[in-house]
Amino acid sequence: LPTDNARTGRSGSLSSPPVQPDFSEKIDVNPPKGTRDFPPEDMRLRNWLFNNFKEVSQVYGFEEVDFPVLESEALFIRKGGEEIRDQLYCFEDRGNRRVALRPELTPSLARLVIQKGKSVALPLKWFAVGQCWRYERMTRGRRREHYQWNMDIIGIPDVTAEAELISSIVTFFKRIGITASDVGFKVSSRKVLQEVLRRYSVPDHLFGRVCVIIDKLEKIPIDDVKKELRSAELSEEVVEELLQILSVKSLVKLEEKLGTVGEALADLKQLFSLAEKYGYSEWIQFDASVVRGLAYYTGIVFEGFDREGKLRAICGGGRYDHLLSTFGGDDIPACGFGFGDAVVVELLKEKGLLPEVSPQVENIVCSLDQDLQGAAAAVASVLRQKGQSVDLVLENKPLKWVFKRAARINAQRLILVGNAEWQKGMVGVKILSSGEQYEVKVDELE
Numbered sequence: 001l002p003t004d005n006a007r008t009g010r011s012g013s014l015s016s017p018p019v020q021p022d023f024s025e026k027i028d029v030n031p032p033k034g035t036r037d038f039p040p041e042d043m044r045l046r047n048w049l050f051n052n053f054k055e056v057s058q059v060y061g062f063e064e065v066d067f068p069v070l071e072s073e074a075l076f077i078r079k080g081g082e083e084i085r086d087q088l089y090c091f092e093d094r095g096n097r098r099v100a101l102r103p104e105l106t107p108s109l110a111r112l113v114i115q116k117g118k119s120v121a122l123p124l125k126w127f128a129v130g131q132c133w134r135y136e137r138m139t140r141g142r143r144r145e146h147y148q149w150n151m152d153i154i155g156i157p158d159v160t161a162e163a164e165l166i167s168s169i170v171t172f173f174k175r176i177g178i179t180a181s182d183v184g185f186k187v188s189s190r191k192v193l194q195e196v197l198r199r200y201s202v203p204d205h206l207f208g209r210v211c212v213i214i215d216k217l218e219k220i221p222i223d224d225v226k227k228e229l230r231s232a233e234l235s236e237e238v239v240e241e242l243l244q245i246l247s248v249k250s251l252v253k254l255e256e257k258l259g260t261v262g263e264a265l266a267d268l269k270q271l272f273s274l275a276e277k278y279g280y281s282e283w284i285q286f287d288a289s290v291v292r293g294l295a296y297y298t299g300i301v302f303e304g305f306d307r308e309g310k311l312r313a314i315c316g317g318g319r320y321d322h323l324l325s326t327f328g329g330d331d332i333p334a335c336g337f338g339f340g341d342a343v344v345v346e347l348l349k350e351k352g353l354l355p356e357v358s359p360q361v362e363n364i365v366c367s368l369d370q371d372l373q374g375a376a377a378a379v380a381s382v383l384r385q386k387g388q389s390v391d392l393v394l395e396n397k398p399l400k401w402v403f404k405r406a407a408r409i410n411a412q413r414l415i416l417v418g419n420a421e422w423q424k425g426m427v428g429v430k431i432l433s434s435g436e437q438y439e440v441k442v443d444e445l446e
């Protein structure tokens with residue numbers, strides 16, 4: 001058989017013609033429908049975004065957590081008639097277990113809190129950035145996966161927790177150049193709906209389902225919303241009263257309609273007062289039509305929206321005081337939000353705020369002579385020992401090729417290992433931005 005160095009090229013050999021690839025086996029090189037690859041330039045933008053998520057979380061004193069992307073299906077089976085359930089990416093595994101790719105992170109977080117039980121001191125302030133999945137039948141071309149940033153506060157019953165969460169999102173927006181004239185938060189409380197439903201003695205077990213239906217306003221025709229409310233055994237009178245209260249846009253009007261009884265108004269007043277102390281009043285507005293589409297919210301709910309009205313909700317969250325007890329845990333109060341990686345990028349594009357995240361490498365090292373490849377590797381190691389980044393040219397290439405690559409990878413410095421210099425223990429250095437070049441002893445490189 002021919003020895004390796006008898007090989008003619010990268011794939012042929014002297015003794016037999018190159019193997020013809022069997023095109024019938026060519027795989028589809030695109031990722032599965034509704035999913036994305038992250039080639040380097042996209043990965044740099046994603047890392048920029050996620051680093052901002054994580055740095056804000058740390059500035060607010062939150063601890064990072066993570067969970068499996070695969071969970072028991074039971075975690076997400078709720079009776080609220082939610083879209084998230086219709087689109088659950090679920091299957092039976094080889095152990096005949098019903099499992100699902102998580103459509104959101106909050107249930108996993110609740111599961112971990114219960115699992116940790118008394119071993120963790122409340123309150124907990126946890127954050128996660130994780131990929132979430134949905135399986136949409138009609139491929140409306142919508143994505144089947146996205147990454148969500150979640151922050152949750154577990155164990156605080158007061159709206160001080162919600163005020164802190166909204167503050168953290170405002171901080172995030174400011175960091176990426178978004179201002180209160182670009183984006184706002186619509187804030188309400190599901191206790192408004194709860195009080196109306198209780199006045200008409202609608203049974204509590206319908207609460208989550210009614211909220212999920214009401215969240216469809218502005219997404220489906222109002223008559224369909226009314227029909228769904230009627231099918232949830234709500235009388236015509238209650239339906240009309242609900243739609244009435246949802247159009248209220250000020251706390252003053254809310255007080256007129258609801259009166260001061262109940263916690264909804266007190267919670268909202270406290271939240272707006274705290275917002276003023278944080279200094280983000282200009283970012284938030286009361287809007288009774290905000291209910292959010294998840295069945296488990298019980299109190300304050302909020303969503304970030306673009307003031308031009310071109311995009312879907314940027315983020316959303318709220319209080320979910322009974323989710324843990326529905327999983328068999330203690331009845332621990334909780335609130336949190338989810339922030340997807342898709343809409344915010346559309347917003348940044350709209351505003352011309354997408355950052356230029358080019359590749360960065362400090363050095364490109366190459367040998368000018370085949371026999372000096374080892375010397376080049378040694379120089380690269382010296383620099384790497386000092387914590388410098390080095391792209392080491394791994395084949396014998398002409399200088400022209402090296403300069404082209406240096407420009408492409410945005411190298412700051414070119415280190416040339418040449419015979420003459422190497423004899424003196426020196427290397428050539430070229431600062432690529434200024435063109436300045438000089439020779440230096442290897443161990444004086446810094």
Ligand SMILES: CC(=O)Nc1cnc2ccccc2c1
Pocket residue numbers: 103104132133134143144145146340342343
């Ligand atoms: C705008 C967008 O991509 N939304 C999106 C994409 N994928 C998801 C996957 C699971 C749950 C929600 C999702 C939401």
